[in-house]
Amino acid sequence: MNIREYPEPLEIIAEQFRRLPGVGKKSAMRMAFGLVDMTQDEVNELASELIDARSKLRNCRICGNLCEGETCDICADESRDSDVVCVVEDVRSLLAMERIDSFKGRYHVLGGTISPLDGRGPEDINITSLVERVGNGKIKELIIATNPTVEGESTASYIAKLFRPLGVKVTRIGYGIPVGGDLDYADELTLSRAMEGRKEI
Amino acid sequence: MNIREYPEPLEIIAEQFRRLPGVGKKSAMRMAFGLVDMTQDEVNELASELIDARSKLRNCRICGNLCEGETCDICADESRDSDVVCVVEDVRSLLAMERIDSFKGRYHVLGGTISPLDGRGPEDINITSLVERVGNGKIKELIIATNPTVEGESTASYIAKLFRPLGVKVTRIGYGIPVGGDLDYADELTLSRAMEGRKEI
Numbered sequence: 001m002n003i004r005e006y007p008e009p010l011e012i013i014a015e016q017f018r019r020l021p022g023v024g025k026k027s028a029m030r031m032a033f034g035l036v037d038m039t040q041d042e043v044n045e046l047a048s049e050l051i052d053a054r055s056k057l058r059n060c061r062i063c064g065n066l067c068e069g070e071t072c073d074i075c076a077d078e079s080r081d082s083d084v085v086c087v088v089e090d091v092r093s094l095l096a097m098e099r100i101d102s103f104k105g106r107y108h109v110l111g112g113t114i115s116p117l118d119g120r121g122p123e124d125i126n127i128t129s130l131v132e133r134v135g136n137g138k139i140k141e142l143i144i145a146t147n148p149t150v151e152g153e154s155t156a157s158y159i160a161k162l163f164r165p166l167g168v169k170v171t172r173i174g175y176g177i178p179v180g181g182d183l184d185y186a187d188e189l190t191l192s193r194a195m196e197g198r199k200e201i
Numbered sequence: 202m203n204i205r206e207y208p209e210p211l212e213i214i215a216e217q218f219r220r221l222p223g224v225g226k227k228s229a230m231r232m233a234f235g236l237v238d239m240t241q242d243e244v245n246e247l248a249s250e251l252i253d254a255r256s257k258l259r260n261c262r263i264c265g266n267l268c269e270g271e272t273c274d275i276c277a278d279e280s281r282d283s284d285v286v287c288v289v290e291d292v293r294s295l296l297a298m299e300r301i302d303s304f305k306g307r308y309h310v311l312g313g314t315i316s317p318l319d320g321r322g323p324e325d326i327n328i329t330s331l332v333e334r335v336g337n338g339k340i341k342e343l344i345i346a347t348n349p350t351v352e353g354e355s356t357a358s359y360i361a362k363l364f365r366p367l368g369v370k371v372t373r374i375g376y377g378i379p380v381g382g383d384l385d386y387a388d389e390l391t392l393s394r395a396m397e398g399r400k401e402i
Binding site: 030073 | 207208209228235237257258292
């Protein structure tokens, strides 16, 4: 009888890695072999670093950005414009926006999209906190920068419909983002054009 | 001031993932974001599964294969031929060999290669245990199946020189054009090795 299967603990390790985004079957197994090549002490250290670092991160209570304290550096920065809020799906999109170095407003991180097909409604993303922020009266414009996917678009429409009646200008970035793409992979020029070419929705 | 950096704990998580083979900067960060999207409980569970599974795996005391007990299933399998031992660099190579379903001998896992340039000598791989196995007198042939790289080759020569004087037949797996491959795409070294390794039909 030839051995056709990996030892079970190795499969378990690979399974854990597969829970992470972008990790397929083959790379999970390669990573599992790498983990087994480490000593038990090294694995313990790696695992406890993950636990420890994760526990230090929380979401900014104002905008939802990742941070270590109560509020993030952007919300705490008095020099930034409080009138304009850029609404993004996730922290990766926020950081992509920050890299264009021209947007000086604030952000709101939705933490996902509305996707009825996947059973995700408005209550599953950070919309209530956005309603509160707008309710405080300072925000004049919401720039919707959700990804140009079906879910991103319907989330954008939902937000537009919700806030337009409240007298808030709602715009959508548009120019230059390849349809079906991901903000995180867009180059800086494309992103700046998208900001400049935003349109009211 | 725009935010250009990831929060430090996020960087720490990505750094830990980068310790694993095949994980680059971008994929490590994608995985880190994925980990942060999990709840603390989920992260704790993932981490403890890694620790637990790793602790269950050890190397077979005879051949070096990964296993859960003292000896691996292959070494424990009395039906397999003890005369022939296939020497491989790592467990992945062993499993690749097992998949061909025709080799019924035993294995010896070196756990690496000899590479003087990287400061790895014969004492850094499992050669002593191979000497012991050969010393027990049953082994008639060692099939060296290290990878066809510079390090794999010099490891193969070293083993051949060491065991030939002991009256053991030492063979090297054949080089040539991969089945289904195209001559046009084969490099010159592979082609000349394929010529050398020709057989009468």
